[in-house]
Amino acid sequence: VYGSLRTNLPRECMGFRDFPFMIRSGESRDPRRYPSHSEVLAYLQDFAKEFGIEEMTRFETAVVRVTPAAKSDGEEGTGKWRIESTEKERKVHREESYDAVVVCNGHYIEPRLAEIPGISCWPGKKMHSHNYRLPQPFKDEVVVLIGNSAR
Numbered sequence: 001v002y003g004s005l006r007t008n009l010p011r012e013c014m015g016f017r018d019f020p021f022m023i024r025s026g027e028s029r030d031p032r033r034y035p036s037h038s039e040v041l042a043y044l045q046d047f048a049k050e051f052g053i054e055e056m057t058r059f060e061t062a063v064v065r066v067t068p069a070a071k072s073d074g075e076e077g078t079g080k081w082r083i084e085s086t087e088k089e090r091k092v093h094r095e096e097s098y099d100a101v102v103v104c105n106g107h108y109i110e111p112r113l114a115e116i117p118g119i120s121c122w123p124g125k126k127m128h129s130h131n132y133r134l135p136q137p138f139k140d141e142v143v144v145l146i147g148n149s150a151r
């Protein structure tokens with residue numbers, strides 16, 4: 001996300017029912033009603049810590065395969081799932097069984113650039129807003145914004 005991004009919803013609408021998004025004291029905390037992205041991240045980290053979610057989360061791990069548990073696992077028909085994963089840094093490969101699977105693939109993670117006839121003749125830089133972070137590189141530049149919609 002870009003450096004000056006703030007939410008477009010008030011914090012009262014963004015909190016979880018059992019963990020309201022209240023103004024919290026501390027260094028680098030944003031007390032505004034429409035807080036910065038870093039305050040939203042801090043809120044989510046506080047939530048994870050409060051409910052022990054961090055201990056149940058394996059970060060930097062690629063899920064290689066998800067399949068319904070098979071007869072060979074001794075769990076066919078139990079509704080369980082067989083998950084194969086690899087920890088990126090330590091290259092540890094695991095095969096584990098779980099009761100449920102939640103797929104959170106982030107369908108907006110890959111930017112889609114518009115196909116515009118003649119765009120290849122444009123002498124300037126072309127980028128998607130997904131890659132925008134700071135305004136300084138565009139100072140004193142002519143900028144053309146082309147927008148459509150989120151799909």
